[in-house]
Amino acid sequence: MTGLLVIGIGNLxxxxxxxxPLVARRLAGRVPPGVTIQxxxxxxxxxxxxxxxxxxxxxxxxxAPVGGPGVIHxxxxxxxxxxxxxxxxxxxxxxxxxxxxxxxxLGQLPRHLIAYAIEGATFEPGAPVSPAVAEAVEAVATxxxxxxxxxxxxxxxxxxxx
Amino acid sequence: MANRTIRxxxxxxxxxxxxxxLRIQNGRVTSARLKIFEPPRLFEALLxxxxxxEAPDITARICGICPVAYQMxxxxxxxxxxxxxxxxxxxxxxxxxxxxxxxxxxxxHIVMLHAPDFLGYPxxxxxxxxxxxxxxxxxxxxxxxxxLLRLLGGREIHPVNVRVGGFxxxxxxxxxxxxxxxxxxxxxxxVATLRWVAQFPFPELExxxxxxxxxxxxxxxIDEGRIVSSRGLDIAVADxxxxxxxxxxxxxxxxxxxxxxxxxxxxGPLARYSLNADRLPAELRxxxxxxxxxxxxxxxxxxxxxxxxxxxxxxEEALRLIAAYEPPDAPFVPVEPRAGIGHGCTEAPRGxxxxxxxxxxxxxxxEACIVPPTSQNQLSIxxxxxxxxxxxxxxxxxxxxxxxxxxxxxxxPCISCACHFLRLAVHRE
Numbered sequence: 001m002t003g004l005l006v007i008g009i010g011n012l013x014x015x016x017x018x019x020x021p022l023v024a025r026r027l028a029g030r031v032p033p034g035v036t037i038q039x040x041x042x043x044x045x046x047x048x049x050x051x052x053x054x055x056x057x058x059x060x061x062x063x064a065p066v067g068g069p070g071v072i073h074x075x076x077x078x079x080x081x082x083x084x085x086x087x088x089x090x091x092x093x094x095x096x097x098x099x100x101x102x103x104x105x106l107g108q109l110p111r112h113l114i115a116y117a118i119e120g121a122t123f124e125p126g127a128p129v130s131p132a133v134a135e136a137v138e139a140v141a142t143x144x145x146x147x148x149x150x151x152x153x154x155x156x157x158x159x160x161x162x
Numbered sequence: 163m164a165n166r167t168i169r170x171x172x173x174x175x176x177x178x179x180x181x182x183x184l185r186i187q188n189g190r191v192t193s194a195r196l197k198i199f200e201p202p203r204l205f206e207a208l209l210x211x212x213x214x215x216e217a218p219d220i221t222a223r224i225c226g227i228c229p230v231a232y233q234m235x236x237x238x239x240x241x242x243x244x245x246x247x248x249x250x251x252x253x254x255x256x257x258x259x260x261x262x263x264x265x266x267x268x269x270x271h272i273v274m275l276h277a278p279d280f281l282g283y284p285x286x287x288x289x290x291x292x293x294x295x296x297x298x299x300x301x302x303x304x305x306x307x308x309x310l311l312r313l314l315g316g317r318e319i320h321p322v323n324v325r326v327g328g329f330x331x332x333x334x335x336x337x338x339x340x341x342x343x344x345x346x347x348x349x350x351x352x353v354a355t356l357r358w359v360a361q362f363p364f365p366e367l368e369x370x371x372x373x374x375x376x377x378x379x380x381x382x383x384i385d386e387g388r389i390v391s392s393r394g395l396d397i398a399v400a401d402x403x404x405x406x407x408x409x410x411x412x413x414x415x416x417x418x419x420x421x422x423x424x425x426x427x428x429x430g431p432l433a434r435y436s437l438n439a440d441r442l443p444a445e446l447r448x449x450x451x452x453x454x455x456x457x458x459x460x461x462x463x464x465x466x467x468x469x470x471x472x473x474x475x476x477x478e479e480a481l482r483l484i485a486a487y488e489p490p491d492a493p494f495v496p497v498e499p500r501a502g503i504g505h506g507c508t509e510a511p512r513g514x515x516x517x518x519x520x521x522x523x524x525x526x527x528x529e530a531c532i533v534p535p536t537s538q539n540q541l542s543i544x545x546x547x548x549x550x551x552x553x554x555x556x557x558x559x560x561x562x563x564x565x566x567x568x569x570x571x572x573x574x575p576c577i578s579c580a581c582h583f584l585r586l587a588v589h590r591e
């Protein structure tokens with residue numbers, strides 16, 4: 001499969017909102033050659049341009065707490081609805097769900113679109129990452145690295161382990 | 163019609179949060195209050211005690227949509243205080259960076275935030291199913307604007323390459339190749355967007371605004387000029403405090419800016435266009451006329467057409483600036499701190515943005531004053547709401563609510579700057 005992309009979403013300086021960028025940082029050297037790793041902050045409408053031309057995309061983002069800090073949700077965004085109460089943390093006009101909805105309406109979704117959402121505890125500017133989220137960051141990085149190896153070697157689909 | 167209350171808990175497609183109370187008594191609109199309840203963000207206090215060189219990066223953080231506007235007004239004010247002038251290609255690069263911000267801001271607002279109002283969709287995503295081509299065009303335009311910010315500013319949100327005196331580094335001519343090609347295609351997309359919005363159905367409303375905008379001897383105003391109005395104001399930027407003042411109102415945590423002599427005024431695309439249509443290229447003026455715009459426009463709902471005209475303009479202006487670009491000898495003019503007072507004003511996508519700083523001998527900021535466009539438009543928004551609701555008072559509650567929301571979105575209000583936005587309640591008694 002060609003065009004593999006991991007996007008860590010969030011702000012490194014806003015507490016647990018750093019989860020996505022921290023996962024992206026942890027993936028350096030752990031994914032196959034040719035996999036693009038990037039960070040996106042702010043308006044999520046740009047996700048559509050980010051994944052144009054990509055077959056397999058994994059998003060990693062912080063989420064508002066539902067179960068507890070550090071809880072990991074694994075979602076197939078082409079198939080799954082967001083669990084009740086779970087929302088990606090965003091202060092902007094367009095969030096991740098909006099970008100997916102818009103891409104669907106325009107026929108611009110990638111063939112595989114997976115999201116890992118890590119529930120956070122605090123999103124205050126300047127706050128540190130909470131310990132449970134820091135632990136989840138490493139766990140998600142391991143899973144995303146495995147996803148990318150499977151996709152890069154042509155195994156169909158992404159794992160659905162939850 | 164008596165004793166009805168219409169409430170909207172959250173107004174979509176604006177940046178931020180707030181509320182609006184519309185009161186209707188005996189079939190007459192008696193007040194419209196924009197209630198901004200976000201906590202003050204205290205940027206002006208935050209700037210006190212910081213070095214003059216920090217202002218562009220600190221003020222850029224006021225807004226994720228128009229950070230370049232904050233940077234430009236900040237550096238102009240600092241350079242005024244420090245007695246330096248930035249001209250030639252450095253000034254051209256600043257204008258080019260600003261074009262990028264206008265492109266992304268206008269494209270996003272026209273296509274994703276405002277157009278759904280006119281076509282009867284709840285949001286841009288629903289609209290995209292039926293108007294995919296227009297939405298794709300808008301997204302492509304926004305992407306070109308982002309590219310310009312990335313190239314000149316280092317990144318697309320909160321750029322980091324602007325400094326007092328110029329830039330930290332400047333690009334080579336060759337670096338503009340890809341974005342220039344993208345801009346050529348973007349020009350066609352912008353014209354298509356203009357023709358698309360010109361066909362929308364527009365509510366009939368003419369408002370007697372005092373337009374306030376910048377005016378330059380030769381150019382459509384973006385980064386330089388005097389401050390003029392449709393009622394005879396014509397002042398240097400440094401005279402802004404003598405003509406305008408900010409007032410605290412009990413129902414808003416954002417200050418209301420008024421003309422001391424005459425009260426409310428309007429900044430933004432309608433004002434800019436109506437005071438500067440003669441500064442647009444003749445071909446674009448003809449296209450605007452073809453799309454139903456005269457040399458002035460007083461219907462706030464038609465601001466979407468004016469934005470689209472400006473979108474075409476800044477795409478063409480960006481291409482012109484790139485074609486004429488020669489890398490300057492140095493990326494910035496040397497700057498030495500000194501005591502002084504400086505004023506800066508530039509045209510953010512939503513209207514004029516004024517900065518004033520008082521500096522100590524060592525360049526430390528002693529005082530800071532920032533007046534964003536949405537603060538300046540708050541009174542006009544309230545007056546528009548009164549006019550719109552009066553004209554539409556016999557509409558069913560839902561339709562009246564929708565019309566009021568649409569009227570607010572005419573302004574592309576950025577409450578991140580003025581504070582935040584918006585819940586709407588209509589009280590009928």
